[in-house]
Amino acid sequence: MLKYLNFIGATALILAAPSAYAGGKHGLGRSALPEEIAAWDGDVSPNGKGLPAGSGDALVGEEIFADKCASCHGDFAEGIDNWPKLAGGIDTLDHDDPLKTVGSYWPYLSTTFDYVKRSMPFGNAGTLTDDETYALVAYILYSNDMIEDDFVLSKETFSDVAMRNADGFIIDDRAETEYAKWTGEPCMQNCKDDVKVTMRAMVLDVTPSETGIDTPAAAEETSQEEAPAAVEVLDAELVEKGKKIFKKCKSCHQIGAKAKNKTGPILTGIIGSPAGVVDGFKYSKSMKAAAEGGLVWTEEQIAAFLAKPKAYLKGTKMSFAGLKKEQDQLAIIEYLKSVE
Amino acid sequence: MSDIDKDRSPSRRAFLQGAAAAGAGAFAAGNAQAATPDPLITEVQPWAQELGDGVDATPYGLPTAHEGDVIRRNVEWLTADTISSINFTPIHALDGTITPQGCAFERHHSGAIDLKKEDYRLMINGLVDTPLVFSYSDLERFPRENHVYFCECAANTGMEWAGAQLNGAQFTHGMIHNMEYTGVPLRTLLEEAGYQTAGKWVFVEGADASSNGRSIPMEKALDDVLIAFKANGEALRKEHGYPVRLVVPGWEGNMWVKWIRRIEVIENAVESREETSKYTDTLADGTSRKWTWAMDAKSVVTSPSPQAPITHGKGPMVISGLAWSGNGAITRVDVSKDGGKNWETARLAKPGENKALTRFYLDTSWDGEEMILQSRAMDETGYVQPTKTQLREVRGLNSVYHNNCIQTWLVRSNGQAENVEVS
Structure with a gap:
C-alpha cells in the first residue's frame, strides 16, 4: 500500500x-x-549466509563463461590484456609481482559468488541467475584445479571447497609492527653519512605525456626482440594470429632470447625439441616419464597436447584447459616457430 | 620530432615555457633593475581599455582557459579500461587545502552513473528494529553537519613500491582530494532504524553496477561516518557519487561508497572482493594484512616537483606541500633539501585538522644548487612518516596499497625536478 x-x-x-x-x-x-x-539484499558471507538455492557445475559454467566472461577474462580465466586473471598464480604470493587469483589468493569462496552475482558481467551486472552463478563459480574453481569437472556446486556443497589461501591473512597489525617503531622525535641534523640517488623515474619513462604525444619506446623494443626470424618461410598472418593467441600462454610461458622459466618452461625452440629438457624447470613426474619414453615436441605432438593437455598427459602441471580449434593450434605452432 | 618532445620530462617542457616568461630572472641582493620600461605598464592594454564579459557569460563558471592544463590525468597503462579505472588530482598546481570538485580524482569500478535525486533510495536493513527506506528529501530533514576530510585511495603512491616510477606529484600522490562535506551522521540513521547490539558491522553498497560493497565496524559507523550530499557547498559531482555518498574519515577511499543505496547491519564482515582480493597488503613472506583501513600520516612536496619546476633564479622561494593523517591531525612537517640528512621544520598554513589535508610552506632561499627534496609528516599520535626503506623492511616490495613513504624529488640547478630514490 x-x-x-x-x-x-x-x-x-x-x-x-x-x-x-x-x-x-x-x-x-x-x-x-x-x-x-x-x-x-544479495550479499553472501563466508559462513554461507545469503547463498541462494540452486546449483551448477564447471561444464555448464564453461559455456556461460565463454559467452559472457571470456571476452575480458579469456577462455581459461587467464585474463586478456589488463583485465583480471581469475586463474593461476598458485604459490606466487611470496614472489615478486605475485599473481592474485581466486585460486592463489582469495580466502573465501563466498566472495567469488557474491562478486559474480552482484557485480558481473561487466556492463551487464545483476543479470545472472543463481544457477548460472553457481556454474560460473564452479568453472572458475575448475580453472584453478580446485574441483573436478563433475563437482556440483550448491549451497550444500559450498563448504566442501578448500581455498588455498584461506589461512593467508592476518588482521591489521600496524600498531605493533610499525607504529611502535615510527613514533617519537625524529632526527633533524646529520641523520645520514651519505646521500646517493639510487633510482630515477626518468629511466622507466612511463609517465603520461602532458601534451598527449606518447612514444611507446619500450613496446617498440619488445616487438623488435620478438621479430620473426626468416629461417623457413612462415605464414606471417598465421604467426600474427598465433602471437595473439599466445597471450593465453604468457602468464606462465616466456619465449625469445631473454625468456626465463616462470610457472611454465621457456618455449624458445620448442618445436622439434625433445620433451622435458629446459634447464632449471621442474617438470611433473608424468612429463619426466614421457621425456624418458622419448617424447619429441613435433608439430603433431604439440597440437595434440594443446588440444587437451590433461587428457594428453595425465598429471601435467599445465593448468590450461586447451585450444579446441585446430586453426588456433596451428597458429600457436607457427608463432612458436617464428621466435628464435 | 623536436628536442623538447624527445625529452619527455614534464618539467623540461614546463621549465622552458616558464623560463621564457620569466626572462633572465637574475637575483641580486636587493630588488632587480629593469633596463627598459615594461610595455605592459607603459602602454594601454586592450583589457584596460575595452569591456569584459557580462555577468551571465558563464552561468556556472569554469576555470579560465589560461589554467587549462590544471586537469585530472589518467595513467592509461594502469588499467584495462577507463570505465573501471582511476585518474589523478593535479595537486602540483593547487594551493591551500580544499580540492575543487572539478579536478578531484575519480575512481570508478563500473563507471560514473547518472542517478537523479528523485530516483534515489537508501535502505537500512539487517539487524535493526525497523528496516527503513529513505528518499533524498528525507535525508535533508535530518540534522546535518559540516566537516572537512581528505579521501585517499589505498593505491595512492602504489606504483612506487618497487622503485621511483611516475614523474609528477599528480601521478605519485594525486589519488587524494579534500572537501568540506555536508551530510547526516550515519549514527543518526542507524538510530532511526534501531540498530541491534548483535550488529557488529555495517555492510554498505552502492547503486552502480559494481555495487561496490564494504564492511565497516560498527564502532567506526557510530563514530564519524557521514551520509554526505554536498561537497564544498554544492551538490556532489556525478563522478563523486551524486546525489549521495558515504564519507569514512581517515579510511581508504574504496570504503567511501558512492551512490550509496544500502546499509545492512550484520554480525560478521562480508569479506567482499574489495576487502579480500583487493586493498589487502601482501607482505614479503606471502601472508597478507587485511582490514588495514586507516591511511597513515603522509606528506609530499607539491612545488617544486616534476610538473612544477622552479622557473625563477636564485633567491627567495616557497617550498610547499600537503600533509595528512587518517589517525588525526598533522602536528608538524619537516622538509629536507639534502635527501634526508638535515631537516628544517616547515610552517603549517594553519593548525592541522582532524583527518584533513594540511598545507605546509618552507619560506626559504634557493642558492641555485641541486636539492634533494623530501618532506616528513608527524601526526597527533606521535607517528612519524617512514622512509621507503623503513616501509620495505616491514612490508617488502609487493604490498601495492597503503604506501605512505617519504617522497624524494631531485631538483637540478636548472630548476627541473625528477622523482628519484635515494640511499
Whole structure:
C-alpha cells in the first residue's frame, strides 16, 4: 500500500506509527517492504549466509563463461590484456609481482559468488541467475584445479571447497609492527653519512605525456626482440594470429632470447625439441616419464597436447584447459616457430 | 620530432615555457633593475581599455582557459579500461587545502552513473528494529553537519613500491582530494532504524553496477561516518557519487561508497572482493594484512616537483606541500633539501585538522644548487612518516596499497625536478 503513496504522504503515515519519534528518533523514512529487501539484499558471507538455492557445475559454467566472461577474462580465466586473471598464480604470493587469483589468493569462496552475482558481467551486472552463478563459480574453481569437472556446486556443497589461501591473512597489525617503531622525535641534523640517488623515474619513462604525444619506446623494443626470424618461410598472418593467441600462454610461458622459466618452461625452440629438457624447470613426474619414453615436441605432438593437455598427459602441471580449434593450434605452432 | 618532445620530462617542457616568461630572472641582493620600461605598464592594454564579459557569460563558471592544463590525468597503462579505472588530482598546481570538485580524482569500478535525486533510495536493513527506506528529501530533514576530510585511495603512491616510477606529484600522490562535506551522521540513521547490539558491522553498497560493497565496524559507523550530499557547498559531482555518498574519515577511499543505496547491519564482515582480493597488503613472506583501513600520516612536496619546476633564479622561494593523517591531525612537517640528512621544520598554513589535508610552506632561499627534496609528516599520535626503506623492511616490495613513504624529488640547478630514490 505504501508504495502507491508519494514520499511526503508516506512520511506522514510513519509519523503516526508507534515507534516514530520515540527515543530521539525523527520519524523519517518509511518501512522497507520484504520484496524490496529481497531485491537488494544479495550479499553472501563466508559462513554461507545469503547463498541462494540452486546449483551448477564447471561444464555448464564453461559455456556461460565463454559467452559472457571470456571476452575480458579469456577462455581459461587467464585474463586478456589488463583485465583480471581469475586463474593461476598458485604459490606466487611470496614472489615478486605475485599473481592474485581466486585460486592463489582469495580466502573465501563466498566472495567469488557474491562478486559474480552482484557485480558481473561487466556492463551487464545483476543479470545472472543463481544457477548460472553457481556454474560460473564452479568453472572458475575448475580453472584453478580446485574441483573436478563433475563437482556440483550448491549451497550444500559450498563448504566442501578448500581455498588455498584461506589461512593467508592476518588482521591489521600496524600498531605493533610499525607504529611502535615510527613514533617519537625524529632526527633533524646529520641523520645520514651519505646521500646517493639510487633510482630515477626518468629511466622507466612511463609517465603520461602532458601534451598527449606518447612514444611507446619500450613496446617498440619488445616487438623488435620478438621479430620473426626468416629461417623457413612462415605464414606471417598465421604467426600474427598465433602471437595473439599466445597471450593465453604468457602468464606462465616466456619465449625469445631473454625468456626465463616462470610457472611454465621457456618455449624458445620448442618445436622439434625433445620433451622435458629446459634447464632449471621442474617438470611433473608424468612429463619426466614421457621425456624418458622419448617424447619429441613435433608439430603433431604439440597440437595434440594443446588440444587437451590433461587428457594428453595425465598429471601435467599445465593448468590450461586447451585450444579446441585446430586453426588456433596451428597458429600457436607457427608463432612458436617464428621466435628464435 | 623536436628536442623538447624527445625529452619527455614534464618539467623540461614546463621549465622552458616558464623560463621564457620569466626572462633572465637574475637575483641580486636587493630588488632587480629593469633596463627598459615594461610595455605592459607603459602602454594601454586592450583589457584596460575595452569591456569584459557580462555577468551571465558563464552561468556556472569554469576555470579560465589560461589554467587549462590544471586537469585530472589518467595513467592509461594502469588499467584495462577507463570505465573501471582511476585518474589523478593535479595537486602540483593547487594551493591551500580544499580540492575543487572539478579536478578531484575519480575512481570508478563500473563507471560514473547518472542517478537523479528523485530516483534515489537508501535502505537500512539487517539487524535493526525497523528496516527503513529513505528518499533524498528525507535525508535533508535530518540534522546535518559540516566537516572537512581528505579521501585517499589505498593505491595512492602504489606504483612506487618497487622503485621511483611516475614523474609528477599528480601521478605519485594525486589519488587524494579534500572537501568540506555536508551530510547526516550515519549514527543518526542507524538510530532511526534501531540498530541491534548483535550488529557488529555495517555492510554498505552502492547503486552502480559494481555495487561496490564494504564492511565497516560498527564502532567506526557510530563514530564519524557521514551520509554526505554536498561537497564544498554544492551538490556532489556525478563522478563523486551524486546525489549521495558515504564519507569514512581517515579510511581508504574504496570504503567511501558512492551512490550509496544500502546499509545492512550484520554480525560478521562480508569479506567482499574489495576487502579480500583487493586493498589487502601482501607482505614479503606471502601472508597478507587485511582490514588495514586507516591511511597513515603522509606528506609530499607539491612545488617544486616534476610538473612544477622552479622557473625563477636564485633567491627567495616557497617550498610547499600537503600533509595528512587518517589517525588525526598533522602536528608538524619537516622538509629536507639534502635527501634526508638535515631537516628544517616547515610552517603549517594553519593548525592541522582532524583527518584533513594540511598545507605546509618552507619560506626559504634557493642558492641555485641541486636539492634533494623530501618532506616528513608527524601526526597527533606521535607517528612519524617512514622512509621507503623503513616501509620495505616491514612490508617488502609487493604490498601495492597503503604506501605512505617519504617522497624524494631531485631538483637540478636548472630548476627541473625528477622523482628519484635515494640511499
